[in-house]
Amino acid sequence: MDSPVISSMRAAIDIGTNTVLLLAAEVNDGVISPIHEEHRVPRLGKGVDTDKNINEAATQRVTLALKEYKDLLLRDFPDLESVVVTATSAVRDARNREEFMQSVKKETGFTIRLLSGTEEAEWTAYGALSVLGGVPQNRLIIDIGGGSTEVAALSGMKITDAHSFDMGSVRFTERFLRDDPPKKEQISACRKGIENLLNNRPFDIKKGAVLVGVAGTVTTLAGISLGLTEYQPEKLNGYVLTLESIRSVIERFSVTHSQKMLKEHPVYLKGRADIFMAGMLILEGLMEQFDIQKLIASTGGIRHGAILKAQKKRH
Numbered sequence: 001m002d003s004p005v006i007s008s009m010r011a012a013i014d015i016g017t018n019t020v021l022l023l024a025a026e027v028n029d030g031v032i033s034p035i036h037e038e039h040r041v042p043r044l045g046k047g048v049d050t051d052k053n054i055n056e057a058a059t060q061r062v063t064l065a066l067k068e069y070k071d072l073l074l075r076d077f078p079d080l081e082s083v084v085v086t087a088t089s090a091v092r093d094a095r096n097r098e099e100f101m102q103s104v105k106k107e108t109g110f111t112i113r114l115l116s117g118t119e120e121a122e123w124t125a126y127g128a129l130s131v132l133g134g135v136p137q138n139r140l141i142i143d144i145g146g147g148s149t150e151v152a153a154l155s156g157m158k159i160t161d162a163h164s165f166d167m168g169s170v171r172f173t174e175r176f177l178r179d180d181p182p183k184k185e186q187i188s189a190c191r192k193g194i195e196n197l198l199n200n201r202p203f204d205i206k207k208g209a210v211l212v213g214v215a216g217t218v219t220t221l222a223g224i225s226l227g228l229t230e231y232q233p234e235k236l237n238g239y240v241l242t243l244e245s246i247r248s249v250i251e252r253f254s255v256t257h258s259q260k261m262l263k264e265h266p267v268y269l270k271g272r273a274d275i276f277m278a279g280m281l282i283l284e285g286l287m288e289q290f291d292i293q294k295l296i297a298s299t300g301g302i303r304h305g306a307i308l309k310a311q312k313k314r315h
Contacts, residue, residue: 153203
C-alpha cells in the first residue's frame with residue numbers, strides 16, 4: 001500500500017540587502033512547487049557598509065513591504081501553515097540589528113531569523129538545487145547578494161565547504177563604482193578588491209564541478225541573454241551562461257549609463273540597474289577564481305531552502 005502524500009502550504013520571506021522576496025509554495029514529500037512569488041526593492045543595506053547602521057527610512061521601506069506580504073498571505077493563502085522570515089548580510093553587519101528586528105516584530109508580528117554567513121550559504125544551496133533537475137554530483141553554488149556573496153561546495157547533497165564573502169552588488173557599488181557609468185580605474189579597483197577577498201579564502205574545487213548561480217545578478221543576465229520581457233522562471237532555470245557572454249554585458253555597462261540600460265531591460269533591471277555592474281564583476285571574479293567557463297542559472301534561493309528546513313523540522 002502506498003504511503004500517503006504529505007502536503008502543506010508554506011511561505012518564506014527573504015530580507016536581503018537590496019530586495020525583500022516572498023515565496024508561497026506547496027510542499028509534497030519534500031518537493032517544492034512554487035505557487036506565488038513577489039519582489040520588492042527597498043534597499044535595506046543602503047549605507048550600511050559605511051555607517052554600520054540601518055537607517056530609519058530603510059526600516060520603514062522594509063516594514064511596508066512586509067505588511068504588504070502579510071496582507072497578501074492572509075487574503076490569498078488562508079491554509080498557510082507557516083511563514084519563515086530570514087535576514088542576511090545587511091542586518092548581520094548593522095550595529096542596530098536588534099533594534100531593527102524588534103521594530104519589524106512590533107509593526108508586522110514577524111520574528112526574523114538572522115542567518116549566519118554559513119547558514120545563508122547552506123540554505124541557498126539547497127534552495128538553488130530544489131528547482132533544478134539532473135545537475136551532476138559535484139556542484140558549486142554561488143549567491144551574489146547586495147551585501148555579501150555566499151559560496152557552497154556540494155558532493156551529492158552534502159555540503160563540503162561553505163563561506164560568506166563580504167562583497168555584494170550594493171556594498172561594492174558604494175565602495176568602488178561611484179560614477180555611472182564607472183570609470184576604468186573604478187572597475188579595476190573593484191576587480192582587485194574581489195580578487196583579494198577570494199584569494200584570502202580559497203575553496204578546494206573538484207575537477208568537473210558544475211557552477212550554479214542564484215539571485216538577481218544571475219537571473220538578470222539570463223533574462224537579458226534570453227531577451228525576456230517578463231519574469232519567467234521556467235525559462236530561467238537551467239539556462240547556461242558563459243564567462244564570455246558575461247564579459248560582453250560588462251563591456252556594454254562599462255560605457256553606458258544604467259538608466260539607458262534600464263529602459264532596454266525594465267523588468268530585469270528595475271531596482272538594480274545602478275548596482276548591476278558590481279554584481280557582474282563579482283560573478284566574473286568568481287568564475288575566474290574557480291576556472292569555470294559556464295554557469296547554470298537557478299531561481300531558487302534562501303526562500304526555498306527555508307521552506308525545506310521548515311518541512312524537515314515538522315517531521
